[in-house]
Amino acid sequence: MKLKIARIDARRPESLSALQELRHKLAPDGNVVSDAGRRKTIEVFGEPLTPTQVVERICDDVRDRGVEAALEYGEKLDGARLAADELRVPAEELAAAHAAAEPEFLETVRRLRANILRFQSAILHTDVSVDLPGGGSLRQRYLPLERVGLCVPGGAAAYPSTVLMTAVPAQAAGVKELAVVAPPTKFGSYNTDLLATCHELGIDEVYRVGGAQAVAAMAYGLDPSPPQGEGILRKVDKIVGPGNLFVALAKRHVYGTVDIDSIAGPSEVIVIADQSTPARYAAADLIAQAEHAPGSAVLVTWHEPLIEAVAEELEKQLAELSRGELAKQSLEAFGALITVGDRAQAARLCDELATEHLHLACEQPQQLLDQIRCAGAVFMGPHSPVPVGDYAAGPSHVLPTGATARFASGLSSNDFLRSNSVIEFTAKDLKANAEDIVRIAEKESLTAHAAAVSVRLE
Numbered sequence: 322m323k324l325k326i327a328r329i330d331a332r333r334p335e336s337l338s339a340l341q342e343l344r345h346k347l348a349p350d351g352n353v354v355s356d357a358g359r360r361k362t363i364e365v366f367g368e369p370l371t372p373t374q375v376v377e378r379i380c381d382d383v384r385d386r387g388v389e390a391a392l393e394y395g396e397k398l399d400g401a402r403l404a405a406d407e408l409r410v411p412a413e414e415l416a417a418a419h420a421a422a423e424p425e426f427l428e429t430v431r432r433l434r435a436n437i438l439r440f441q442s443a444i445l446h447t448d449v450s451v452d453l454p455g456g457g458s459l460r461q462r463y464l465p466l467e468r469v470g471l472c473v474p475g476g477a478a479a480y481p482s483t484v485l486m487t488a489v490p491a492q493a494a495g496v497k498e499l500a501v502v503a504p505p506t507k508f509g510s511y512n513t514d515l516l517a518t519c520h521e522l523g524i525d526e527v528y529r530v531g532g533a534q535a536v537a538a539m540a541y542g543l544d545p546s547p548p549q550g551e552g553i554l555r556k557v558d559k560i561v562g563p564g565n566l567f568v569a570l571a572k573r574h575v576y577g578t579v580d581i582d583s584i585a586g587p588s589e590v591i592v593i594a595d596q597s598t599p600a601r602y603a604a605a606d607l608i609a610q611a612e613h614a615p616g617s618a619v620l621v622t623w624h625e626p627l628i629e630a631v632a633e634e635l636e637k638q639l640a641e642l643s644r645g646e647l648a649k650q651s652l653e654a655f656g657a658l659i660t661v662g663d664r665a666q667a668a669r670l671c672d673e674l675a676t677e678h679l680h681l682a683c684e685q686p687q688q689l690l691d692q693i694r695c696a697g698a699v700f701m702g703p704h705s706p707v708p709v710g711d712y713a714a715g716p717s718h719v720l721p722t723g724a725t726a727r728f729a730s731g732l733s734s735n736d737f738l739r740s741n742s743v744i745e746f747t748a749k750d751l752k753a754n755a756e757d758i759v760r761i762a763e764k765e766s767l768t769a770h771a772a773a774v775s776v777r778l779e
């Protein structure tokens with residue numbers, strides 16, 4: 322299988338434009354969509370629109386027309402013709418999927434759940450109290466969110482692991498109401514392993530809706546006028562979880578109406594390799610991300626012979642894979658093999674691309690990590706490939722993509738908490754602080770603020 326993957330020599334000044342193009346493709350503003358996506362857009366809307374325009378139309382339509390619009394998009398985009406009362410997966414279907422699941426699969430789900438819960442509970446914020454030396458006692462109080470929506474992808478692959486990686490952190494934080502949305506496809510809400518995983522975790526709200534329409538449905542609610550109909554999706558407080566470009570852009574669109582976690586779009590990896598890295602490991606790691614379809618995979622090395630060795634391995638391994646053709650398309654559209662001058666240049670490039678997954682598959686990974694700040698999750702050394710984090714380790718696999726790791730972090734139990742500050746002063750504490758409060762209030766000409774303190778000193 323002949324693979325046309327970009328080769329970039331970052332040591333040459335003219336490589337700059339190739340690197341910028343790569344970066345743009347990976348960012349959500351790049352709005353890169355496949356030809357198939359563009360064809361689908363024309364079929365649905367009768368005109369070629371950008372993904373951002375598509376998402377705005379879908380979200381506004383679902384906000385205005387509710388369940389009717391959500392079902393129409395499910396039919397047009399996913400080919401599923403459903404009635405309003407078929408939107409929610411019946412409790413009996415969840416129980417039946419669980420009863421029919423392979424016992425070994427359920428045991429794996431339980432072990433993975435325990436790993437995730439252990440880590441997510443360990444990192445959870447706890448209340449903090451501070452007594453001020455000048456008087457006054459302060460508290461930071463953390464409370465779980467009430468109702469959260471979990472996006473589980475289902476276009477090109479099935480993701481029971483994403484149910485675990487979103488629901489278990491939420492449960493560690495104490496969230497009681499969880500609603501799962503997954504497209505009405507064989508990889509989504511018709512996937513019995515996914516339904517069995519939901520049941521195992523005690524999730525009983527699963528809806529057959531995906532893409533931007535699912536995000537809008539959770540942000541606005543499908544039946545905004547109470548009383549809520551049975552089976553109609555109610556508005557949530559926060560939407561978390563990954564998805565394709567349409568899901569990521571929709572989450573960005575509804576932010577403010579509800580909270581979101583981050584832009585967790587199409588998967589990405591940068592593998593940093595050197596003379597110690599077997600080419601077959603590096604190739605396998607790149608393909609593992611590309612098979613998400615779409616997924617981006619970039620090799621960075623200062624050991625030049627590795628570029629062609631990995632290119633050869635990629636062709637060999639792609640030919641043997643069931644999803645080889647899909648992975649090949651991703652590698653050709655969003656992949657690159659990059660040569661850098663040295664480790665320091667590799668570190669700088671990583672910070673610029675701020676990738677979702679960074680695998681330091683080279684010697685002395687800690688020394689390199691000390692020079693890098695931006696990545697969703699970092700995998701250290703030759704025996705920590707990304708699937709360890711995708712499935713088993715404990716940190717959530719829902720991670721920021723498209724260079725948003727410059728400012729965003731991976732999903733964690735703390736994303737499901739809100740905090741209140743609690744301020745308590747006695748008369749003595751107030752007196753001790755009054756002079757400063759009155760002085761700064763007067764500087765702002767907010768004399769009523771000053772008076773609210775002075776009145777208590779009389």
Ligand SMILES: NC(=O)c1ccc[n+]([C@@H]2O[C@H](COP(=O)([O-])OP(=O)(O)OC[C@H]3O[C@@H](n4cnc5c(N)ncnc54)[C@H](O)[C@@H]3O)[C@@H](O)[C@H]2O)c1
Pocket residue numbers: 357358359361362375398399473474475476477478480483504505531532533534563564565566567568584585586587588613614615616677718719720721722
């Ligand atoms: N960043 C992360 O944490 C993370 C984790 C897991 C998966 N992922 C990524 O999630 C993505 C999952 O994508 P997927 O496609 O398999 O599933 P998905 O469920 O995210 O998207 C499928 C939905 O997209 C909508 N859609 C498809 N084409 C459209 C078009 N042209 N116009 C409007 N809507 C359209 C449809 O409604 C469909 O239901 C992959 O790219 C994978 O890499 C990311």
Ligand SMILES: N[C@H](CO)Cc1c[nH]c[nH+]1
Pocket residue numbers: 480482483587588589677711718719720
């Ligand atoms: N690599 C994905 C995060 O970008 C997570 C995942 C789920 N299943 C397999 N992998």
Ligand SMILES: [Zn+2]
Pocket residue numbers: 588609610613708711
């Ligand atoms: Zn993965």
